[in-house]
Amino acid sequence: xxxxxxxxxxxxxxxxxxxxxxxxxxxxxxxxxxxxxxxxxxxxxxxxxxxxxxxxxxxxxxxxxxxxxxxxxxxxxxxxxxxxxxxxxxxxxxxxxxxxxxxxxxxxxxxxxxxxxxxxxxxxxxxxxxxxxxxxxxxxxxxxxxxxxxxxxxxxxxxxxxxxxxxxxxxxxxxxxxxxxxxxxxxxxxxxxxxxxxxxxxxxxxxxxxxxxxxxxxxxxxxxxxxxxxxxxxxxxxxxxxxxxxxxxxxxxxxxxxxxxxxxxxxxxxxxxxxxxxxxxxx
Numbered sequence: 568x569x570x571x572x573x574x575x576x577x578x579x580x581x582x583x584x585x586x587x588x589x590x591x592x593x594x595x596x597x598x599x600x601x602x603x604x605x606x607x608x609x610x611x612x613x614x615x616x617x618x619x620x621x622x623x624x625x626x627x628x629x630x631x632x633x634x635x636x637x638x639x640x641x642x643x644x645x646x647x648x649x650x651x652x653x654x655x656x657x658x659x660x661x662x663x664x665x666x667x668x669x670x671x672x673x674x675x676x677x678x679x680x681x682x683x684x685x686x687x688x689x690x691x692x693x694x695x696x697x698x699x700x701x702x703x704x705x706x707x708x709x710x711x712x713x714x715x716x717x718x719x720x721x722x723x724x725x726x727x728x729x730x731x732x733x734x735x736x737x738x739x740x741x742x743x744x745x746x747x748x749x750x751x752x753x754x755x756x757x758x759x760x761x762x763x764x765x766x767x768x769x770x771x772x773x774x775x776x777x778x779x780x781x782x783x784x785x786x787x788x789x790x791x792x793x794x795x796x797x798x799x800x801x802x803x804x805x806x807x808x809x810x811x812x813x814x815x816x817x818x819x820x821x822x823x824x825x826x827x828x829x830x831x832x833x834x835x836x837x838x839x840x841x842x843x844x845x846x847x848x849x850x
Contacts, residue, residue, distance in 0.1 A: 570624065571650045579643055580624035584614040589840075590656040591615070594644050595664035596622040596757075597749070601685070601829035602659050609837045612657070617647050619667070621760050629756065636762040641670040645678055657840065659683035661825040662797075666765040672782045673766075681785040681843055683836055686797050686822050688788055688805040689765040692775050696767040705750070709758040715750050719743045724793030724821025731819065742827050779808035786812040787839040789832060791820030813839060 570578045582598075585606025593602045594617040606614045618625045619640045632639035644667065648656055657680050660668045665687020672682050690696075708714035720743060728736045750758065769775040786809050790802040799816070806814045815835040817824060825832060 571647050573620075573626070573643060573646050577620055577626035577628075579620055579626070579647060580618040581647055582616045584616070585612055587611065587613045589613060590648075590653050591659055592617065592644055592648060592653070592656045593659050593661075593664060594619050594640055594667050595660060595662075596760075599826045599829070601661060601825040601832065604829050604833060605659070605836065607833075610833065610840060612840070615647065615651065615653075615656075617644055619643070619664075622757055627756055631760075635767070636760065637666050637670045637765060638674060640667045640762075641674050644671060645675050648678065654678070655680050657681045657683065657843075659685065659836070660687060661685040662687050662822065663762050666762065669765045669782075672784060672786075673778070676782075676784055679784050681787065681839070682782075683787045683789070683839065684805070685789045685825050685832065686791060686794055687765075688790065688797055688801045689769075689775060689779070690796070691798055691801055692769065692771050696764045696770055697761070703761075706759060706761060709750065709753075709755075712747050712751060715747045716743060719746050722795045722821075723823045724791060724795045726793075738827055739823070742823055776804065776808050779805055780810075782809045785839075785843060787815070787836065788812060789815045789824075789835060790817070791822060791824050792816055792818045793821040796822055 568582045571581050572578050584603040589612045591602060591605055591612040592615045596619055598616050602614050602616065605612045620626045620643060621628050655678055658668045658671050665684040668682045668684055669689060671679060705715055705718050723739060726736050726739050766775060766778045769778045788802055788805055790797060792799055802814065802816060806812050
């Protein structure tokens with residue numbers, strides 16, 4: 568656990584899990600058990616997590632970066648890799664963290680061995696790409712726990728105790744309570760950050776498909792079919808546009824799969840990583 572300095576006097580908080588030379592990097596406002604779980608077998612990766620600038624123990628910023636949050640966060644991941652002497656790496660992210668990965672794939676494709684996008688394919692182009700409707704609602708009502716809880720349940724996706732079982736519903740209830748408490752604990756500077764949608768310049772379906780078609784690296788997309796913010800259509804769009812991409816879709820999961828049941832991600836990711844070309848000097 569350490570801070571790594573960046574250009575301009577900024578810094579980011581970094582934690583490492585596991586070891587070896589199979590590097591997996593990830594960035595987000597904060598982390599739960601994923602992606603640290605990838606340091607365990609069967610993946611056995613050297614996992615580096617980067618707390619995105621603007622949050623927690625990383626540098627704060629009163630104004631959005633000139634290049635936009637997602638591009639800045641992508642550049643910060645590369646700066647961390649440089650500081651740690653990591654040339655090429657697998658990037659994985661969840662939700663907004665996956666958005667960072669999609670921007671890495673465009674800005675720094677030479678540094679990525681692969682991208683593992685978890686519930687984070689670029690949103691449908693059905694309005695203002697500067698923000699999703701759910702995000703705007705949360706930001707505008709960031710001190711109202713009832714509004715935040717309602718938004719989190721919508722984002723997470725539907726559950727039915729009769730079908731999914733009471734234990735599954737209890738897990739969701741506990742996670743939503745945790746998310747509401749965490750959001751209320753944010754200071755105003757953190758809670759106002761709005762990263763927008765990935766590839767915001769692609770304002771219609773055709774332009775978004777064109778951007779996705781330009782991604783040229785191995786991509787694994789994992790999604791929950793009950794996701795309340797990343798639609799199944801968003802997932803399928805990425806899979807049909809990115810040549811050679813691989814998809815895993817869970818019917819019974821939503822947007823919170825990486826937090827609620829991260830162990831479900833391990834098998835597909837281990838299989839995907841095992842199929843990547845072996846780097847010279849790497850195991």
